Amino acid sequence: MPTDDVLQSDSNDGPFQPRALSEAFVRALENEGGLLHPLLTYFKSDHTLMMGLRGTYVNVYYRGGSLMKVACTSAACDRFVITFDPNYGEHPAVPTSSSVVSEAHDLQLWLERIPYLKLLMDRFFARRPKQEREFQQLVARENNQSVISNETDYFIADIEYAHGSARFDMLAIRWLTKDRKFTNRFRLAVIEMKYGDGALEGVSGLAEHLHALEETLRIPGARQALTQVAVDLFNQLTRLGLVNIRQKKQLEVSSDAPEIVFLLANHHPGASRLGQLLSKVDKTRFSPDTDTELKFAVSSFAGYGMHKACMYDLGEFSELVANLEERYRSKGGVAPDE
Structure with missing residues (x-):
């Protein structure tokens, strides 16, 4: 290995x-x-x-x-x-x-x-396929170095960041396209990627990772320190020409609340387990009134370009998953977990 x-x-x-x-x-x-x-x-x-x-x-x-x-x-x-x-x-x-x-x-x-x-x-x-790791790199490429990168709202500063017991699939900068010309205000986004429904459970599953991420971000000083890491990396990647962005400003540390973003690649539309797992998440811990927001990335038709408009909160995403499952069954599909 x-x-x-x-x-x-x-x-x-x-x-x-x-x-x-x-x-x-x-x-x-x-x-x-x-x-x-x-x-x-x-x-x-x-x-x-x-x-x-x-x-x-x-x-x-x-x-x-x-x-x-x-x-x-x-x-x-x-x-x-x-x-x-x-x-x-x-x-x-x-x-x-x-x-x-x-x-x-x-x-x-x-x-x-x-x-x-x-x-x-x-x-x-x-x-020995490693799809999750491979698709992490694809997400970074589409948002950092593709022809549509300057149009997205997120840039990947790092992948596979590890510190102590904390693991982050991706550290990202959410810098809205509408803000770039006038301000360098941004928000830290910690992205967790799951490839296929089989990755949603277990030691590194959805619920476990969500809990671990939230606990890590609650450590005193963790948010500012992690934001500084992401800012420094983004600034150097931009300097080296490794981010396709027109406004090449040097970012400074922001005090805005971070986002936890789940990116679930290739979910089976007829599988019911995702909806069951989402129903177990404590909604009161993630809302605009708390100091951490939970979002779920949804593609704009296809691809991995990440936009604020395609980030759903827990309630919106749970409804989308339920509607997708219902549509799948109405078309005669057989769920993989049946």
């Missing part, structure tokens, strides 16, 4: 650890003569890849798995170590799973290996 499939969390339970890169690391990526600039250029030409900022290193994701880890090993960030997890497999074109990058030629060798690294990961995921 590749080690990156379970990302390492920060070991303490104090304030959330920052993930923004050092200025030297950013310059190595951003500047024309920077050692890692060819990597950033390659990345921008291949939207099957996603760059996750991790403080002292970056993860280059492919289909939700870490294609390569690029770690800074000097204060000036003029020396790096690139690593590929050998558990994904071996290929003659990839003679080593880790090597030092201190010259342009060293990096070029890794760039030429990327198609072979992808092939190994494709074969691995054919045997």
Whole structure:
């Protein structure tokens, strides 16, 4: 099993650890003569890849798995170590799973290996699919780097953020299109993604994750610290040209209440279990009058572009699920849980 499939969390339970890169690391990526600039250029030409900022290193994701880890090993960030997890497999074109990058030629060798690294990961995921992780990356791509990204209301700052016992599928910035020209006011959104109805229950199911997320956000100082993490990441991604947005303002920490957003991919319209689980949620804990709002993302016909107008509260979403189930049955469909 590749080690990156379970990302390492920060070991303490104090304030959330920052993930923004050092200025030297950013310059190595951003500047024309920077050692890692060819990597950033390659990345921008291949939207099957996603760059996750991790403080002292970056993860280059492919289909939700870490294609390569690029770690800074000097204060000036003029020396790096690139690593590929050998558990994904071996290929003659990839003679080593880790090597030092201190010259342009060293990096070029890794760039030429990327198609072979992808092939190994494709074969691995054919045997051990990770749809939820893969679709997280797709959500990030559609809202950050696609042709419709500037029209959405949400931008993904990070995926698979882990700290202590807390796990967040995605950290996002809700910055409404109508506000961007005049203000940098935004709201933190913590997004939990579930792929298929089978993921709605169990240790990491809907109810368990909802409770854990709400408890984490109630920890004193947690919201501001987590918002700062998301803001720093969003600002650096924007600076590096990894967010397709016209108003390239530097955001500052907002005190607005955060959103918990559930994104339920490929729910079966005839399945009754989702409605049953929603009925068990305490509505009084999530409302405009509380300090946390619970939303459920609904696509605009199809796709994963996220808009405020397509965010339903618990009551609205429960009604939608019930109506969808009724419509499915009226069309002669047989529920999968019958």
